[in-house]
Amino acid sequence: MVRLNVRIALAYQVQALGADFIFNIQAAYTPLQKVSAEQLVISPMGTCEQGIDEATHNRTLRLHAPTGPLALTYSATVDLHHHLALTTDLQEIPVAQLPMSVLPYLYPSRYCQSDVLGSMVMGLFGSQPPGYARVVAVQTWVQSHVTFKSNTSNSATSALDTLRDRVGVCRDFAHLMIALCRALNMPARFSTGTDFGADPVLGPPDFHAYVEVYLSNRWYIFDPSGTAIPLGFIRIGTGRDAADVSIATIFGGVQSEQPVISVSADPGPHGQYMLPAASVYAISTA
Amino acid sequence: MVRLNVRIALAYQVQALGADFIFNIQAAYTPLQKVSAEQLVISPMGTCEQGIDEATHNRTLRLHAPTGPLALTYSATVDLHHHLALTTDLQEIPVAQLPMSVLPYLYPSRYCQSDVLGSMVMGLFGSQPPGYARVVAVQTWVQSHVTFKSNTSNSATSALDTLRDRVGVCRDFAHLMIALCRALNMPARFSTGTDFGADPVLGPPDFHAYVEVYLSNRWYIFDPSGTAIPLGFIRIGTGRDAADVSIATIFGGVQSEQPVISVSADPGPHGQYMLPAASVYAISTA
Amino acid sequence: MVRLNVRIALAYQVQALGADFIFNIQAAYTPLQKVSAEQLVISPMGTCEQGIDEATHNRTLRLHAPTGPLALTYSATVDLHHHLALTTDLQEIPVAQLPMSVLPYLYPSRYCQSDVLGSMVMGLFGSQPPGYARVVAVQTWVQSHVTFKSNTSNSATSALDTLRDRVGVCRDFAHLMIALCRALNMPARFSTGTDFGADPVLGPPDFHAYVEVYLSNRWYIFDPSGTAIPLGFIRIGTGRDAADVSIATIFGGVQSEQPVISVSADPGPHGQYMLPAASVYAISTA
C-alpha cells in the first residue's frame, strides 16, 4: 500500500455578475483507492453541491460564486492498493468479450477522433501481435513523435491537432495515445489526477493527465508524457477524454490563479507503507 | 434555505483481534441537501473505504480497526433546500403509475412485515379516501397506540413486535408506520438522520429515525415519534428499514461509547438563512 | 455453453375493477447468461411497462389488466456460459474485503432474519473452518432438518417459521439457508428461475428458488431443496429474499391458473452445446 497526503488549493477572482463552477478535483473512491480522511473548505462559503457519477465514480462539485475572491482547499489522505501485473501476462480482449460497460471507450470522442485513424494505425501497428507490448509500441511512438512543451496547446487541441503539430503537454500526449489505441480496437480512457515525483525541471506537483488501457479485464495505467511516477498518481476522474473530466469548468468572467498542489508519501508510523518508485509491473488502480 | 452545522463524534474500545465497522453517518448528497464543507477524521488512521450507493445515495464508510480505542469525527455544513407543499395538494399514486424505482418500497422487509397487515389496515383505514390525510391518520394511529420509552426495544424488534408491545423508540414508531402504509399500497421508506430541537427532556441531539411516504411524485417526511422539528433533519440514509441503514454495523468485540452529536442552525452572515421551525407544509428533501 | 429454450405461459381471470400486476419472469441479462432471442406477448394487449433494475439486472414488467382473462407468454433462447470452479479453491471473504455492493446481502431481510440466529450458527458451524465446505455444511443441515412438502407454507412464511415447522418448499429451504449463512457473515442471496430435470415425481418444470453465496469474489449457486440440475437453471431475478423477486405481485381481485412452463436443452445443429447434467464443480452464472 502507498499512502499519500494531498492538498489542492485553487483561487479565483470572480468578476461582475458572479460565476458558476463545476470542479472535478476530489480523489475518486474506488475499490483500490481508499480515502481515509478528507477535508473540503470553500471561502466564501456559498452553497456547494456534490455528486458522484454512477458509472465512473467521478466526483463533481458545483457552486455559484459571487463577485470577489473564491478559494477552495481540498485535502485528503489517500491509500492506494495497486494491482500489479506482469506485463507479459496482459492480453488485449477481443471486442466480443469486452464487458458492455467498456464498449464506449472504443468509440471516438471530442479530442480522440479514432474513427479517422484506422489506416494509419494498421500501417504502424497492424502487423504487431496483440498484447501489452503493442500498447507500449503505441506509447513509444507517441513519445518519440511528440515533444513536451508547455503552453503549446489549448483547450480546443485534439489528437488530430497534436498529430499534425507534434508538440503538446500531458493532456495532448494522452489524447493522441488514446485515439491511436481506439483505432486499434483497444478500449482506452483519459484519467486525471495529481502527479508525483515529476522532473524537478517541471517544478512542484501539478494536475496530471494520463491514459488507461483495458487489458486482461482491468484498466492499466500508461503515462505517455512520461516524467512522473505512476505509483504515486492519485486518481481524480476518468472519462472518454478531457471533455468529461475537466478540472474546472467555469461559466462567467473569472481570473484564475495558479493551483497550489502538494503531494507527499507517508511511510506510516512504523515505515510500513511503500513509497512510490519506478515499477517494472503494469499498474492498475481500478 | 436552512444551513446546519453538524458534528458527530463516535468512540469505541475495540477488543482483542480487532473489529470491522460499516458506518452510515455522513450527510447524503441529494439535489435538495447540499454539503458545502465537510471533514472526516479517524484515529488511529487505518485504511478506510468510502462508497455511495447508486440507487439511494447512502454513503458507506468501512474500516478495520485494531485492538484499542477508535475515534471517528465527522463534521459538515449542510444546506437544505426543502420542497414544501400544501398538504391538501398531495395525492397517493396508483400502483400502475409509480416509478419503477419506487416499487421496492411497497414490499415487506425485515422490520416492516406489511404482508400480514392487509386485513388490519383495511379495517382501520380502508374506508378513508386516499391522500395525505390518510397518511396522517396512519401516523396519528401509531402515535396514539404506541408509547415512547427508551430502552424498550432492541435491534431485533420489528413492526409486529411493536404492534403487540405498544412501546418503543423512534425506530419502532417508524417501522410500524411504514408497515401500515405499505399494507395500504403506499410506498414508504425508513430514513435516518440527525434530529433537531428535540424536547429538552430527551437531551441533546441524537441520531433519529423517521418515515418518508411517496405522494404526488415525491417522498414526504413524516415523524411519527414526533417531538423534533423536521425542517432541521439532516438526512443520512434511506432504506427499506433499519436493516439497510444501520448507523454502525460491527463485526467483532467492541465496547461503544455514547455518540456525541451537535447540530446548530446557521443564520448566515446577514441572517439570510431560515431557522428550522414547525411547519404546516408537507416537507420533502428528496 | 448450455443453450435452453424456455416458454412460460401465465393465465389469470381478473375480476371486477381490473388489477395491477408486477411480474418478474423474464430471463436476466448477465455477462454469463445471454438471451439470444425472445418474445413477449400479452393478451389482451394493454400497455405494459418494462424496466431493468440497475443493481440486480432484474427485469420488471408492469401492467394494468381490465376485468376478464389475461394471458402472458414469454419465450426465450438463453445461452448459459457457466463459470465452473473447483470447490476446494473457494474461500469465504472477510467482511473488510467484500465489495461494497455485496454488503446488503449480509443484512437481515423480511424472510431471512439472520440477526437473531447468531448464537445458533456459532454453535452449529462456528468451529468449522471458513470455506466452501462450511457452506455445504449449512446446506446439508437444512436438507436434513427440513422436509420438502408442497402446500405447507405460504407467502408469509419466513426462515424462522421454517426453522420451527421443519417443512416447506424450495423457497423456504432457500430462505432458511440464506438466514443461516448471513448469521455466519457469509453474503447470501435469493434467486428465482426455472428449474430443469426435476424429479419426475414433482412433475413438469416449474419456477424455482435457490441460493447464491458469495465466495472468492463470485456468487455461487446452492440448491438446498435439491432435486434439480443447477446447470439447467435460467436466472430470472436475485434479491435479498422472496420479497424482492416475487414472480407476480398482484393488486386487485384475480384468479390465477397454474403456470405452464417448458424448458428444453438445445444441443445445437452440430451437437456442440453441452446438455445440463450433475456437476462436481461449483457453478456461478453472475
Place this chain on the structure above:
Amino acid sequence: MVRLNVRIALAYQVQALGADFIFNIQAAYTPLQKVSAEQLVISPMGTCEQGIDEATHNRTLRLHAPTGPLALTYSATVDLHHHLALTTDLQEIPVAQLPMSVLPYLYPSRYCQSDVLGSMVMGLFGSQPPGYARVVAVQTWVQSHVTFKSNTSNSATSALDTLRDRVGVCRDFAHLMIALCRALNMPARFSTGTDFGADPVLGPPDFHAYVEVYLSNRWYIFDPSGTAIPLGFIRIGTGRDAADVSIATIFGGVQSEQPVISVSADPGPHGQYMLPAASVYAISTA
C-alpha cells in the same frame, strides 16, 4: 397515447473470419415509452448478448457472426405517452440549477465541438432572451443554412464540417444544432429512432436522428432536418452524439444491405389511440 407497431429488418453478408456487431436498434424502455410486446430473431442463431445502459436506458445487442449471411429482425409494439407542454411555458435552466446528470450534455463531444463556437453563437443568439424561442431560433438558423441532401456526409462528418459545407442529412443537422445549443450553455443531446410520416419523396420509414434540449426540467424534442412527425418517433437511443448511439458498429469485413423498416400507427380496437400528427406543443418522451 400513440401506439406504434415497428419492424426493423437488417441483413448483412459477413466475409471471411466473421465479424463482431454492436447494435442499438431496440426501442428504449422509458417511463413515457412503454414496450408492450416485442420479438427479436437473429439468424443464424449465434450467441447474442443484450444490455441496458444504466444512465441512458439505451439497449445494446452484441453478437459475433460467422462468415455468411446474417439477418436480424426486431419487432415491437410501442406505446408513447407524450408529455406535451405549451412552448411559452418552457425555460432554459441556469447551469447552477441543472441536475448533475445533465451536465455532460453541456460539454463538447466528437461530432459537436461546441467549445469553439462560443463567439459565433454569442453573435447570432446572445442578444435573444433565454427560452424555448431561442432554441427555435437555433433550429431555424440550422434549417435555413444547411441543405438536406443524401450521401453528402459520412461517419466522420462533424458539426464543424457541416457548418463549413452547409449540406448534410438528419444526423448532420442534429450535430450542428446540438453544438450551437451547447455553446449557448443549453444541454443538448442526440437521439436516434425511427421516423414517421416522412415526405414521400424520401421514401419509406428509416432510422432517424434528432435533437433533445433540456428545458424546464425535461428533455424536449427538436427535429432540425424537419420533414417527419415527432409524435411518431420511437426512441432507440440517446447520447452525446452519434458516437454514442450508432445503429450498428461493425468490427470485421461485412457487406450491408439496406435496412427494411416499417412503422404503423395502431388506432386500437375502439379507435381510442391518437394517431401521430403535427403538434403545436413541445414534446417530451423522457
